[in-house]
Amino acid sequence: MAATPLQTQTVDLAARFPSAVSVDARNGYTGWLVEKDKLLEIARSIKEELGYDLLTSVTGVDYLPEEKMEVVYHAYKTTGGPGLIFKVQVPRQDPIEIPSVTPLWPGVDFQEREIWDLLGIKFTGHPDLRRILLWEGFAGHPLRKDWKEGFYEEDAKPFKSRWPEGNYVSSEEKNPYKDNLSFPKNFDPEKWIPEGEAALYGALARYTETDEQGIKSDRIVVNMGPQHPSTHGVFRAVVTVEGETILSLKPVVGYLHRNHEKIGERNTFLLNMPYTDRLDYFNSMSNNFGYALAVEKLMNIPVAERADYIRIIMAELSRVQNHLVLVGMLLNDLGAMYTPALYIFEERELILDIFEAVSGSRMMCNYFRFGGVARDIPEDVLQKIKDLVFKRLPAKTDEMDRFLSENEVLVSRLKGIPVIDGPSAVQYSITGPVLRAAGIPYDIRRADPYGIYDRFEFDVAMRTHGDLMDNYLIRLDEIRQSIRILEQAVSKIPSGPINSQKPQYQVRVPAGEAYGRIEAPKGELGYYVISNGKPNPWRYHVRAPSFINITGLEKMCVGKKIADFIAILGVLDIVLGELDR
Amino acid sequence: MTNENLNSPGYEIPAEMSNLVAITTLDRLYNWGRRSSVWPLMFGLACCAIEMIVAQTARYDLARFGMEVMRPTPRQSDLMIVSGTVTKKMIPAIVRLYNQMPEPKYVVAMGACASGGGPFKEGYNVVAGVDKFLPVDIYIPGCPPTPQALIAGLIKLQQKIDKESIRTVRWYRKGPDSVNIPIPILGPDLIDPRRNAELRQISSGIETDKV
Numbered sequence: 001m002a003a004t005p006l007q008t009q010t011v012d013l014a015a016r017f018p019s020a021v022s023v024d025a026r027n028g029y030t031g032w033l034v035e036k037d038k039l040l041e042i043a044r045s046i047k048e049e050l051g052y053d054l055l056t057s058v059t060g061v062d063y064l065p066e067e068k069m070e071v072v073y074h075a076y077k078t079t080g081g082p083g084l085i086f087k088v089q090v091p092r093q094d095p096i097e098i099p100s101v102t103p104l105w106p107g108v109d110f111q112e113r114e115i116w117d118l119l120g121i122k123f124t125g126h127p128d129l130r131r132i133l134l135w136e137g138f139a140g141h142p143l144r145k146d147w148k149e150g151f152y153e154e155d156a157k158p159f160k161s162r163w164p165e166g167n168y169v170s171s172e173e174k175n176p177y178k179d180n181l182s183f184p185k186n187f188d189p190e191k192w193i194p195e196g197e198a199a200l201y202g203a204l205a206r207y208t209e210t211d212e213q214g215i216k217s218d219r220i221v222v223n224m225g226p227q228h229p230s231t232h233g234v235f236r237a238v239v240t241v242e243g244e245t246i247l248s249l250k251p252v253v254g255y256l257h258r259n260h261e262k263i264g265e266r267n268t269f270l271l272n273m274p275y276t277d278r279l280d281y282f283n284s285m286s287n288n289f290g291y292a293l294a295v296e297k298l299m300n301i302p303v304a305e306r307a308d309y310i311r312i313i314m315a316e317l318s319r320v321q322n323h324l325v326l327v328g329m330l331l332n333d334l335g336a337m338y339t340p341a342l343y344i345f346e347e348r349e350l351i352l353d354i355f356e357a358v359s360g361s362r363m364m365c366n367y368f369r370f371g372g373v374a375r376d377i378p379e380d381v382l383q384k385i386k387d388l389v390f391k392r393l394p395a396k397t398d399e400m401d402r403f404l405s406e407n408e409v410l411v412s413r414l415k416g417i418p419v420i421d422g423p424s425a426v427q428y429s430i431t432g433p434v435l436r437a438a439g440i441p442y443d444i445r446r447a448d449p450y451g452i453y454d455r456f457e458f459d460v461a462m463r464t465h466g467d468l469m470d471n472y473l474i475r476l477d478e479i480r481q482s483i484r485i486l487e488q489a490v491s492k493i494p495s496g497p498i499n500s501q502k503p504q505y506q507v508r509v510p511a512g513e514a515y516g517r518i519e520a521p522k523g524e525l526g527y528y529v530i531s532n533g534k535p536n537p538w539r540y541h542v543r544a545p546s547f548i549n550i551t552g553l554e555k556m557c558v559g560k561k562i563a564d565f566i567a568i569l570g571v572l573d574i575v576l577g578e579l580d581r
Numbered sequence: 582m583t584n585e586n587l588n589s590p591g592y593e594i595p596a597e598m599s600n601l602v603a604i605t606t607l608d609r610l611y612n613w614g615r616r617s618s619v620w621p622l623m624f625g626l627a628c629c630a631i632e633m634i635v636a637q638t639a640r641y642d643l644a645r646f647g648m649e650v651m652r653p654t655p656r657q658s659d660l661m662i663v664s665g666t667v668t669k670k671m672i673p674a675i676v677r678l679y680n681q682m683p684e685p686k687y688v689v690a691m692g693a694c695a696s697g698g699g700p701f702k703e704g705y706n707v708v709a710g711v712d713k714f715l716p717v718d719i720y721i722p723g724c725p726p727t728p729q730a731l732i733a734g735l736i737k738l739q740q741k742i743d744k745e746s747i748r749t750v751r752w753y754r755k756g757p758d759s760v761n762i763p764i765p766i767l768g769p770d771l772i773d774p775r776r777n778a779e780l781r782q783i784s785s786g787i788e789t790d791k792v
Binding site: 133134135137138139142149150151152153171172176177179180181182183184185186187188189190192194226227228229233234254255256257258259262263266274275278281282341342345346348349362363364576577 | 627724769
């Protein structure tokens with residue numbers, strides 16, 4: 001197997017900065033270890049001199065046995081090619097402080113807040129370092145390896161109390177509170193004063209103005225969500241408005257934070273596969289794909305030829321239905337309640353039928369395995385896919401285009417309202433269709449091909465204005481390109497085995513790190529997995545496109561009307577399962 | 582419901598008036614109206630919400646059961662479908678929404694997470710089932726339940742409503758308020774105000790301090 005781009009070192013950072021950078025020589029690791037004090041200087045050189053302008057993923061790792069904390073940065077070039085990994089290590093003693101790279105890449109804002117929230121690493125120089133997924137006042141930093149939750153039982157699954165006899169234990173019985181709770185000793189709930197949301201409201205820009213008569217007028221702060229019909233789930237935005245114009249906006253997330261990473265670090269590698277389904281619950285196939293890639297990289301195993309084709313077929317079908325739903329929901333948000341969405345869900349059902357036929361489940365497919373897929377596509381299902389791909393979907397896409405794209409209401413709501421411009425989008429680490437609609441043709445399927453995408457003919461959809469209309473139209477372009485890939489894949493799919501490995505419950509994963517990333521329908525979906533040779537991952541981090549794409553939400557919305565905010569949120573295509581994880 | 586079902590047995594109605602007159606009990610009339618226009622709250626938490634949306638689309642068509650009018654405000658809704666994982670950060674908002682719903686009100690726990698925590702039960706931010714806070718009428722298994730399963734659950738809810746009597750329902754009873762639920766507080770962990778004394782007692786007895 002050829003070296004994957006991540007394993008190829010392209011620049012010698014250690015030669016450039018001999019005193020501050022060293023090669024990460026741990027077995028199975030790649031990248032560069034950077035001195036903490038020189039981080040900003042080296043990062044600036046990586047960005048400006050070496051051209052790694054897109055810092056996609058920042059995450060922290062707790063190396064408890066070595067008494068170290070590490071922050072890992074993955075930087076890429078928007079022109080394509082392999083990435084550059086650099087890391088900062090600090091001793092694991094509070095306060096743990098690392099300089100923030102927000103001045104260089106504002107897109108790391110939320111990611112650094114997440115690391116502070118979950119791992120307790122402070123970023124000096126960060127403009128607004130508050131907890132993001134949990135609430136102010138929460139005790140501890142849960143992703144630290146010595147932090148135990150209420151229902152803690154053992155460090156690794158399968159738990160010895162249940163396996164292999166299959167005994168049943170209710171977690172409630174083991175916890176003194178008989179619930180998923182843990183409080184400090186001698187905690188008195190009646191004396192607790194909640195921290196409230198003063199910090200959140202304080203982070204909003206303040207405005208008080210006095211007019212010529214000396215009358216003071218304050219701006220209004222509006223809370224949208226977490227229960228709001230157009231926030232696509234439990235997303236909340238706190239908005240300062242003057243009339244209908246947005247002056248300041250802070251997204252509040254974490255209402256669906258269901259501890260994916262903590263649970264993932266306790267699971268065995270294969271046990272995580274069904275959990276990835278529930279990240280972006282529209283695209284379980286794509287989620288599986290990214291995770292399978294990361295672990296295959298670690299295990300260094302090939303993928304069966306037929307499975308490679310099946311993967312592409314499933315990932316692209318999932319992209320088609322995701323974009324269809326986006327268009328339907330966007331129109332819902334714009335006021336065309338239900339009618340377009342009803343038509344679109346009809347097509348989506350047909351695609352879900354295929355998912356159900358191959359995997360047994362409509363939404364949560366759990367279909368990929370390391371080295372291949374779980375089940376073969378039966379011949380009649382393949383025929384169904386062919387009918388869809390060659391006949392129904394192209395016709396329906398054209399129909400949708402014909403009925404919607406020139407609709408006067410749609411055009412007047414979408415055309416000419418900028419979302420974000422290309423350079424800012426890169427700064428804010430935005431990926432996926434939103435970046436491409438802003439004129440930057442960065443698509444991982446072409447920029448850093450994975451799977452067998454290099455065998456197919458397709459164009460990277462790109463639009464140049466970066467307004468809402470382009471963001472809508474690029475979804476139609478991408479559906480058409482996906483159908484193009486599908487046409488080639490279903491025609492060329494070879495016969496043969498569907499997995500290069502024996503089906504097994506427990507996989508052997510050698511120690512090391514891997515970052516597997518795919519072009520998910522919403523942007524770059526990356527899985528950063530560290531194995532220490534044991535059956536469960538030491539660190540399992542998901543770089544979720546929805547989460548990182550909303551970092552620039554305030555920049556996109558300030559100065560626009562509150563109704564445009566709904567449309568912007570619509571084209572950003574967030575899914576809360578993935579955003580909050 | 583047909584007239585035969587609405588009519589109480591034992592009363593003879595002349596054939597020419599059978600389409601015009603029904604003799605029945607107040608309970609039956611009340612339940613008949615209620616079960617045929619259950620308006621759910623437009624309230625999605627996670628993955629299950631997508632299947633809830635799908636249940637309203639053409640293939641499954643929830644409108645057949647008088648439940649297609651999703652209200653985005655709790656003030657106009659009768660049914661809360663808790664469709665997804667209930668997190669500690671979200672539960673104060675969920676309880677507040679429930680308190681804002683006018684009676685009679687019902688709660689359906691859709692899917693494994695809402696019923697008991699599901700695959701995410703062990704998570705530090707996850708409430709192991711919405712029934713720790715809200716009185717749940719119907720539990721629907723599945724992860725996520727298919728739209729068919731949701732519809733089956735809602736039919737079960739209709740059957741439950743059919744058996745109710747206004748003399749015994751929770752919300753018309755005298756005595757302490759059994760309808761409004763105190764809103765949980767976000768502390769070092771989730772604080773349920775109903776359990777304050779118990780929490781204080783247990784936390785003074787635990788051996789190890791939390792990291």
